[in-house]
Amino acid sequence: MSSRWTLACRIHGKLDLRLQPEEAPPLGDHDVLLRLGAGGICGSDMHYYEHGRVGAFEVREPLVPGHEASGVVVAVGASVSRVRPGQKVAINPSHPCGHCDYCRSGRGNLCRSMFFLGSASVFPHAQGMFREQFVLGERQLTAIDEPGISLGEIACAEPLSIGLHAVNRAGPMIGETVLVTGAGTIGCMCVMAARLAGAAQVIAVDLSDRALAMARQAGADSTIRSDDVPTSEWSDIADVAIEAAGHPAALAGCLRAAKRGGRIVQVGTLPPELPFPANLVMQRELSYLGAFRAHLEFDWAVQAIRSRRVDVRPLITAQLPLSRAQEAFELALDRSRSTKVQLVLE
Structure with a gap:
């Protein structure tokens, strides 16, 4: 397999999870190529896997799940200024339009044209981050330079933002x-x-x-x-x-x-x-x-984690390689054995 091909975890329907190759996407001027740092399996990911849907959001095409993740910068587009290769980053899965009435009133989590990673709320689906490499716009990334903060902790910024928003x-x-x-x-x-x-x-x-x-x-x-x-x-x-x-x-x-x-x-x-x-x-x-998703609270969550005002480490039960995604999902579904299960690269 050439270097342009990477591995992705896809849900094709109820209890149908597959690891499949995909071609690396092109890099635009404001884009950043990332490799997966850690990706937490969320309740919605488990619903997509176990039931093929989350509420009204049904899997209608193969979906790459994963919306709570951290990454490491591999390469940057010509106009990127916020991050540089080798940096750890927190990733905000929300991509509001910035122009609708909700965005203009400061409630971007309710955006009329929200593109939320790892979600079947739109069609074609918003593909998520349970993959070896992926490309995102730089505005969704926050560089983390503190050496003692792990990629697993950084991946907890999104679920912490949900608690902060509530x-x-x-x-x-x-x-x-x-x-x-x-x-x-x-x-x-x-x-x-x-x-x-x-x-x-x-x-x-x-x-x-x-x-x-x-x-x-x-x-x-x-x-x-x-x-x-x-x-x-x-x-x-x-x-x-x-x-x-x-x-x-x-x-x-x-x-x-x-x-x-x-x-x-x-x-x-x-x-x-x-x-x-x-x-x-x-x-x-x-x-x-x-309380639906989060808005500015994502930035609050990143700051709380990087300063250790909150310590999310006790919640991380296990980290399994992406190649064992099926096993990781089964563990995440067993509440008697797990709280937060994360996927990482080997």
Whole structure:
């Protein structure tokens, strides 16, 4: 195989993951050729693999997954000035248009023409970063020069940005009690973000002892195993409740846990047909907010990681070579053994 050919991981449909060669794309003046540093397998990647879809986004052509990744610069286009060959970079998977009404109002994550890497939300699909090499525009890259910050840590900037965006949507929380349902990667990132925002107490809820142990490492003050403690015992306890489990029972728990006048932020992707106790929102004057992807919070996440204001290293369970992508996906699907599984090059 010539040097112009590289290896890519593609999802062709439900439980159909293949490693296939692809030709390296051309390099434009403002483009950067990157080799994969580390790529985290996210919940949406697992949904594409396990179900062939994420919500309404269905795999309609072979999709290269992967939207949370770091890279190393291989070559740069003639007009590139932000990065140089050999540098480690954080990669923002969002590419908003910058011109629509949402972008102009500072809500680029809601861009009408968003191109989000590793997503079937558009067709042809936005191909992701689970590949040996790929080309991106320089504006999506942030150079990381700190020698002690690993490529695995840098790849966690995107999931941390989700937690930061959820907390940002909730509003000021200095001195408040925050409850987070779901202690997977995003739930733990929400715990870290709430800590950064000055929450006085952070409570994590999950069904898994392993996940709850990870939440404590992330900074949770206390944990609740939801199948051991009836929801009636954790009602009216939180100023802010963040739903990061993507499960109807977790949402119901958030609605009970939130104090009167409290805020609920939905981060998890819930089933499309879901009975909703809207009268609780009315009677308790709850504010119900959605949090979708992130915007400026990606830059905040990069800075928090490179300065070690947050330490994401405990969340990284394993790093497997791209050639073992199938094994890596199976491990990522097993919550009893993993939190964050990353793909790397051999």
